[in-house]
Amino acid sequence: CGGLQAGSWAKVCAMLEDIARSWQTYSGPLQSLRNRSRKLSIGISLMIKAGIWTAAFVTASDQLSKLMILAIVMQPPRVIEITAFFNLVLVWNRGVSFGMLQSDSIWGPILLGVVTVGIIVLLFFWLREARTRLSVIALGLVIGGALGNLIDRILHQAVVDFLDFH
Numbered sequence: 001c002g003g004l005q006a007g008s009w010a011k012v013c014a015m016l017e018d019i020a021r022s023w024q025t026y027s028g029p030l031q032s033l034r035n036r037s038r039k040l041s042i043g044i045s046l047m048i049k050a051g052i053w054t055a056a057f058v059t060a061s062d063q064l065s066k067l068m069i070l071a072i073v074m075q076p077p078r079v080i081e082i083t084a085f086f087n088l089v090l091v092w093n094r095g096v097s098f099g100m101l102q103s104d105s106i107w108g109p110i111l112l113g114v115v116t117v118g119i120i121v122l123l124f125f126w127l128r129e130a131r132t133r134l135s136v137i138a139l140g141l142v143i144g145g146a147l148g149n150l151i152d153r154i155l156h157q158a159v160v161d162f163l164d165f166h
């Protein structure tokens with residue numbers, strides 16, 4: 001209000017200064033909601049990062065284990081009996097789970113690769129909406145496994161499988 005302090009202007013200036021002070025120190029429900037919203041958005045971004053890091057770790061572990069199986073363990077390819085119910089056996093899975101939808105066509109790996117990319121995208125959107133650590137880690141594990149299989153389909157036109165539970 002500057003130098004205008006005479007009469008009714010002084011009252012208006014005092015009232016405006018009071019309003020300005022009250023807005024600066026306001027901590028009512030609206031401000032509390034804004035603070036919670038900021039915390040929630042920060043928490044969600046950290047959750048998404050945790051899911052992405054989980055997926056990255058699983059993808060790297062998947063590819064490293066398959067590299068070791070192909071380059072070292074299965075040279076030459078054979079059945080390695082670990083227990084009465086578990087063997088290591090090299091299998092090139094050109095289909096989906098348990099070898100279903102296998103095809104020798106060039107379009108099989110391409111179609112399954114495209115479907116895998118679509119599933120990964122949908123899982124990522126689901127990850128963005130996840131609210132618990134358990135769901136974030138679970139989605140990260142599934143995304144990481146899907147990415148590992150997608151890399152296999154790109155590199156080998158099949159998924160490298162080697163765990164045989166029977």
